[in-house]
Amino acid sequence: MENKTIVVVGGVAGGMSFATRYRRLNQDDHVIVLDKGPYVSFANCGLPYYVSGEIESRDSLIVTKKEMLQDRFQLDVRPNHEVIAIHPKTKKVTVRSEAKTFEIEYDTLVLSPGATPIQLNIPGEASRSGIFSLRNIPDVDAITDYIDTNKPKTALVIGAGFIGLEMAENLKHKGMQVTVVEKAPQVLPPLDFEMAMHAQHELERNDVRVVTGQSVAKFEGNDAYLEDGTHFNADLVIMAVGVMPDTKMLAEANIELGMRQGIVVDKQFKTSEEDIYAVGDAIIVSHQVNGKPALVPLASPANRQGRQLADILSGQAKEYRGSLGTAIVRIFDMTFASTGLNMRQVDADKVQEIHVLGKDHAGYFPNATDIQLKVIYDTQTETILGAQAFGQKGVDKRIDIIATAIKANMKVSDLQELEFTYAPPFGTAKDVVNLAGYYAENMIQGITETIQWHEIKKEQEKGTIFIDVRFDNERENGSIENAIHIPVDNLRCKMGQLDPSKNYVVYCHSGVRSYNAERMMKAAGFNVKNLDGSYALVAGLKDFL
Ligand code: FAD
Numbered sequence: 001m002e003n004k005t006i007v008v009v010g011g012v013a014g015g016m017s018f019a020t021r022y023r024r025l026n027q028d029d030h031v032i033v034l035d036k037g038p039y040v041s042f043a044n045c046g047l048p049y050y051v052s053g054e055i056e057s058r059d060s061l062i063v064t065k066k067e068m069l070q071d072r073f074q075l076d077v078r079p080n081h082e083v084i085a086i087h088p089k090t091k092k093v094t095v096r097s098e099a100k101t102f103e104i105e106y107d108t109l110v111l112s113p114g115a116t117p118i119q120l121n122i123p124g125e126a127s128r129s130g131i132f133s134l135r136n137i138p139d140v141d142a143i144t145d146y147i148d149t150n151k152p153k154t155a156l157v158i159g160a161g162f163i164g165l166e167m168a169e170n171l172k173h174k175g176m177q178v179t180v181v182e183k184a185p186q187v188l189p190p191l192d193f194e195m196a197m198h199a200q201h202e203l204e205r206n207d208v209r210v211v212t213g214q215s216v217a218k219f220e221g222n223d224a225y226l227e228d229g230t231h232f233n234a235d236l237v238i239m240a241v242g243v244m245p246d247t248k249m250l251a252e253a254n255i256e257l258g259m260r261q262g263i264v265v266d267k268q269f270k271t272s273e274e275d276i277y278a279v280g281d282a283i284i285v286s287h288q289v290n291g292k293p294a295l296v297p298l299a300s301p302a303n304r305q306g307r308q309l310a311d312i313l314s315g316q317a318k319e320y321r322g323s324l325g326t327a328i329v330r331i332f333d334m335t336f337a338s339t340g341l342n343m344r345q346v347d348a349d350k351v352q353e354i355h356v357l358g359k360d361h362a363g364y365f366p367n368a369t370d371i372q373l374k375v376i377y378d379t380q381t382e383t384i385l386g387a388q389a390f391g392q393k394g395v396d397k398r399i400d401i402i403a404t405a406i407k408a409n410m411k412v413s414d415l416q417e418l419e420f421t422y423a424p425p426f427g428t429a430k431d432v433v434n435l436a437g438y439y440a441e442n443m444i445q446g447i448t449e450t451i452q453w454h455e456i457k458k459e460q461e462k463g464t465i466f467i468d469v470r471f472d473n474e475r476e477n478g479s480i481e482n483a484i485h486i487p488v489d490n491l492r493c494k495m496g497q498l499d500p501s502k503n504y505v506v507y508c509h510s511g512v513r514s515y516n517a518e519r520m521m522k523a524a525g526f527n528v529k530n531l532d533g534s535y536a537l538v539a540g541l542k543d544f545l
Pocket of ligand 1: 282
């Protein structure tokens with residue numbers, strides 16, 4: 001068989017995973033990797049940490065050197081080569097490099113051009129310096145040069161998604177006074193409000209100012225003005241309001257595009273044009289939970305897709321199963337992570353949400369910390385739809401387990417069957433993921449009933465009585481307004497004093513003691529529910545109850 005020419009556009013996560021795997025499976029074909037930037041195979045995800053110096057060496061951002069890609073993989077790697085047009089009929093791409101324009105022929109074209117930061121073009125932007133977005137090494141060089149030269153004291157991060165908050169943390173570590181402005185009502189939009197509020201608290205605890213529900217209306221010099229007229233100094237501005245597929249080069253190519261100009265592909269990454277395939281941030285994938293089209297600009301799907309496409313083009317019968325959007329971020333001492341769908345993406349009438357508080361390792365062993373885990377599941381099918389968690393340690397492990405459970409089509413009550421490594425320094429004999437399985441099964445069997453934090457007010461208006469079953473000392477840091485106090489261990493004797501014609505909601509710190517209280521009261525004939533997430537969750541939400 002004649003050797004083929006495979007042209008790859010984009011030499012980072014998806015493109016380079018494709019190219020190296022393809023080479024391992026096909027030693028003879030000519031593989032040309034074109035990238036418009038000066039570097040290939042670099043660590044986009046490490047860039048925010050280089051700004052603060054936590055990643056010290058700029059060199060370490062370049063994961064694999066061009067020379068190694070040539071020597072070991074015999075890839076024809078060409079940085080500073082931008083594909084400006086694609087001609088599917090003649091099977092050529094037009095390339096611009098060093099002011100020259102020329103064409104390259106392909107047998108197969110693989111597109112992995114990634115996503116580009118969305119620009120807002122805020123009035124006043126053009127007449128000031130120090131506004132950046134962060135996508136690649138030249139961007140991070142520009143930011144660090146600006147910091148070294150201008151010594152900014154104040155920074156504004158526009159957008160509180162993962163990259164925005166990573167930048168906020170790293171600029172704070174760099175000694176700047178940082179403000180984050182987010183148009184949505186909460187930071188970290190992939191999470192649900194009650195979980196994301198804890199991220200906002202962690203930012204504020206670390207002296208990062210957070211403004212939600214506002215956008216920047218204009219700049220006047222280095223002052224940023226918000227829609228409500230408040231203004232503050234911002235020597236350095238990072239624009240991190242999301243990304244969109246970088247598909248400009250496809251303008252004339254007649255390749256089918258969909259949401260936000262993302263490339264439409266089938267399950268084998270084939271575009272609407274013959275012999276043209278696409279992977280990574282630029283493609284529209286199917287969400288693995290609900291099958292809906294989605295843009296999931298994350299490194300793990302991009303790498304997986306690149307490798308799978310290499311397998312497919314080497315004759316293997318593979319199909320992409322979809323993306324879950326599993327993601328994680330460190331915010332100072334806390335970690336926030338999620339997988340699957342959040343409550344805004346599901347039909348609230350058909351799902352149940354549960355919040356479980358556990359420890360990263362045995363509570364009696366030194367330095368155990370809390371993990372707050374939320375699981376959303378379909379009440380009819382018991383399918384796990386999504387999960388979110390935050391805490392200081394072990395959050396990654398729990399969300400990774402649930403992401404794996406979703407991929408394995410496990411039902412929510414199956415989480416109790418998972419068997420983990422356990423010794424006191426590492427975990428607990430009943431991991432918080434197991435607890436979620438026990439809890440869900442109790443819900444499904446009707447052993448426990450719950451209300452959510454956002455239903456507290458409505459219940460109180462209906463006359464429902466809240467009982468705080470915590471111990472006296474726990475109430476020093478606050479309690480739910482108008483709740484009566486009966487510590488769980490006194491409840492059996494005091495139940496006789498309660499009016500059986502009323503409805504009750506019980507709560508404690510984590511929901512465990514109140515669950516016991518609920519069972520006691522139910523057995524005695526009371527109409528009672530447990531407050532899901534209990535005070536540990538609600539404490540951070542008092543302004544919103
Ligand atoms: P990219 O890796 O972006 O590569 C695309 C390449 O194509 C670029 O080098 C670009 O120059 C090139 N290109 C584009 N158009 C052309 C053209 N016309 N001609 C030639 N070359 C072209 N994901 C996570 O999962 N976890 C994280 O912690 C995380 N952190 C991130 C932090 C930052 C600052 C950024 C920017 C991204 C982060 N991501 C993270 C996202 C992750 O980097 C991407 O999902 C992943 O790199 C996508 O791979 P890709 O191959 O689709 O695109």
